[in-house]
Amino acid sequence: MKKRSTSLPLLRPLVLACCLAGASGAHAATPAAKPAASSAQPKLVVVLVVDGLPDEQVLRYRDQFGQGGLRRLMDQGAWYSNAHQAHGVTVTAVGHSAVLTGAYPYQHGIIGNNWIDPVTKQSIYCTEDHNYHYIGAPTRSDDGTSPARLHVSTVGDELRYATGNRAKVVAVSGKDRGAILLAGKTGTAYMYMESTGDFASSTYYMQSHPAWVQRYDAGKPQDRYYGKSWTPLLADAAYAGDAPDSLTPSKPGQRNTFPFAYYSESGELDGSYYKRLKSGPFLDELTLDFARAAIEGEQLGANPAGVPDLLAVSLSAHDYVNHAFGPESKMSHDHLQRVDRMLANFFNYLDKRVGLDNVLVVLTADHGFPNVPEFAQGQHLDAQRLDGDKLIAALNQHLQAKYGQDKLVNAWSLPNVHLDYALIDKSGLRRAEVEDTAARFIEAQAGVAEVYTRTQFEHGAVAGTRIATLMRRAWNREASGDLMVVTKPYWYFGTGTTGTSHGSPYAYDTNVPLMIMGKRWIKPGYYGQYAEVVDLAPTLANLLHVRPPAAAEGRVLTEALR
Incomplete structure (x- = not known):
C-alpha cells in the first residue's frame, strides 16, 4: 500500500479548525483487530x-x-x-x-462524470453502455446503464x-x-x-x-x-x-x-x-x-x-x-x-x-x-469561474504561434486536456517539449495553480505535495488526458454568473x-x-x-x- 501524504491543502477556516483538531500525522496502519465471531x-x-x-x-x-x-x-x-x-x-x-x-481512479478507471475517449476523442459518460437500456423507460445514448467502465x-x-x-x-x-x-x-x-x-x-x-x-x-x-x-x-x-x-x-x-x-x-x-x-x-x-x-x-x-x-x-x-x-x-x-x-x-x-x-x-x-x-469574494477571497473554452482557444493560439501547427490540442474535458500526438509526431516535434510548453502557458493564466503532464506522471516526476499526490491518484494512464489542470483555491471551471461547482x-x-x-x-x-x-x-x-x-x-x- 502506498504511503499517503497527509499535509493539508489550503482550507477554509471552518474546515481548517476541524481538520487540525485531530490531525495525527501519517496515515499509519494500526494493529489488526481480532475478527468478531461469524454469528x-x-x-x-x-x-x-x-x-x-x-x-x-x-x-x-x-x-x-x-x-x-x-x-x-x-x-x-x-x-x-x-x-x-x-x-x-x-x-x-x-x-x-x-x-x-x-480504490483510486488510477486503478478503478472512473476519472470523471464524463471524459474524452483518448482514441475517438468523443465525450463518454461514466456509466453509459449502448448494449443495455432502461426497463420501461426511454434510454438516451448517454444514459447510465451498466458498470462496464468500473474496472x-x-x-x-x-x-x-x-x-x-x-x-x-x-x-x-x-x-x-x-x-x-x-x-x-x-x-x-x-x-x-x-x-x-x-x-x-x-x-x-x-x-x-x-x-x-x-x-x-x-x-x-x-x-x-x-x-x-x-x-x-x-x-x-x-x-x-x-x-x-x-x-x-x-x-x-x-x-x-x-x-x-x-x-x-x-x-x-x-x-x-x-x-x-x-x-x-x-x-x-x-x-x-x-x-x-x-x-x-x-x-x-x-x-x-x-x-x-x-x-x-x-x-x-x-x-x-x-x-x-x-x-x-x-x-x-x-x-x-x-x-x-x-x-x-x-x-x-x-x-x-x-x-x-x-x-x-x-x-x-x-x-x-x-x-x-x-x-x-465577500470574504475577501480570490474566487472566480474559469472559462475552459477560452483557456483552450488561447492555448491553441499560443502553440500555433510557437510551432506553426493548428489545434495541437484536439480535445478537452477539464481538468483533462488532450494533445494531438499524431500531429506532433508528424511535425517532428517532441511530445514532452510540447507538453511542457502547453503546461507553462496554462500555468501563467489567471486562476490556474498547477499543470501536470503525461510525461511527468508516467516517469514519476511529480513533486511530493499533497495536491500532486491527489492528482496522480486521479490520473488514469489509459483514460486521462495529456495535461491535468488544477485551479487556484476557490476558482472552478465554469461559465455564467450563478451557482458553484466542485472537482x-x-x-x-x-x-x-x-x-x-x-x-x-x-x-x-x-x-x-x-x-x-x-x-x-x-x-x-x-x-x-x-x-x-x-x-x-x-x-x-x-x-x-x-
Whole structure:
C-alpha cells in the first residue's frame, strides 16, 4: 500500500479548525483487530451517500439536527470529521466509485462524470453502455446503464462471491451513476427516471422488473408532490447565519428564494414535473421510500440463506441544491435539515424491520463543495469561474504561434486536456517539449495553480505535495488526458454568473463526513485522526469476513472496531 501524504491543502477556516483538531500525522496502519465471531456478522449493511455534502455543513448545523438522524450517527457511531475523498478530481462518479472499491481512479478507471475517449476523442459518460437500456423507460445514448467502465470489484461483489451469490446487493439513487457505481459488477442498481418519475433498472441487471418493483411503480408515489412547495422547515431565526438570497443570483426562469413549487407548465403530470422534483428534498424522500420497498421486496436483512445483505442508497438532491445556491445558502441549510429528519425516519424503519442491533450503517459523501464565488469574494477571497473554452482557444493560439501547427490540442474535458500526438509526431516535434510548453502557458493564466503532464506522471516526476499526490491518484494512464489542470483555491471551471461547482483537490471539496454505526461492531466516538473514504471498503470487508476488493488501498479503521 502506498504511503499517503497527509499535509493539508489550503482550507477554509471552518474546515481548517476541524481538520487540525485531530490531525495525527501519517496515515499509519494500526494493529489488526481480532475478527468478531461469524454469528456476530450484521444481517444488513446500509451504505448511505449524501451527494455533495461537505463535513463542514455537518459541523455548522449539528445543533439543529433532531435526535434520530445525523445526531444518532454521531452519538452512537464513529464519526471521522477529518475524512477525505483523497483524489484530485472530486466529482460524483469518482467519489461514488471510491466508497465500496476502496480504490483510486488510477486503478478503478472512473476519472470523471464524463471524459474524452483518448482514441475517438468523443465525450463518454461514466456509466453509459449502448448494449443495455432502461426497463420501461426511454434510454438516451448517454444514459447510465451498466458498470462496464468500473474496472475493479466492490465490497458487494466480494460479498456475493464469498457467499455463492446468496447475499443480495441492491443500490438505489436519484442518479444512475450513484446507483450503478455502488452496486458494482454483481449487485442490482435502481435509479430515478426523470421522464416518468419511476425507479427503474436496466437490462444489464435483468430483463424485467420483479413484482415488487412493478407494484411500487404502479402506485405512482412521485405524483403526490404535484402542486406542493418546498418551504423552510425551521423558524426564520434558525437561518440567521446563512448567506442572503441576494448573493445567490438566479438563472432566467429560476427562483433563488423560498418557496419552490413543483408543477409542470402543461398542468399535467409530465417529464418537466418529474425532472423538477430532482431539485429539492422530494427526490430524496422518494429514494428512501423506494429503499424501504427494496428491503421488503428482496427481504434484505432477513436473507433466507442466513448471509448478510448490502443496501446502498445515494441521496442526490443535496448536490443539485448546492450547485444552484451554494453550501452557504438558506436552501442548502434547510435541505440538510430535511435530510436529517428523513434519515431519522429511515433508521426508525430499519429498527422495526430488521433491528438496528443487526444493522451496520455507514454514511459518507462523494465530494464536498466550495462557496459560490460571489459569496467567497465577500470574504475577501480570490474566487472566480474559469472559462475552459477560452483557456483552450488561447492555448491553441499560443502553440500555433510557437510551432506553426493548428489545434495541437484536439480535445478537452477539464481538468483533462488532450494533445494531438499524431500531429506532433508528424511535425517532428517532441511530445514532452510540447507538453511542457502547453503546461507553462496554462500555468501563467489567471486562476490556474498547477499543470501536470503525461510525461511527468508516467516517469514519476511529480513533486511530493499533497495536491500532486491527489492528482496522480486521479490520473488514469489509459483514460486521462495529456495535461491535468488544477485551479487556484476557490476558482472552478465554469461559465455564467450563478451557482458553484466542485472537482478540485482542496479541502472544501475533499473533506466529507465518514460515520459508521453498529452497536455490536463499532466503538462510538469522535475520531479526529485522518481517514479516507477508501478506508470504508477494507473496513466493511473485515467486518463481513470477505476479502477486500481487488484494488482497495485503504486501511481497516481498527481504532473504531470493538
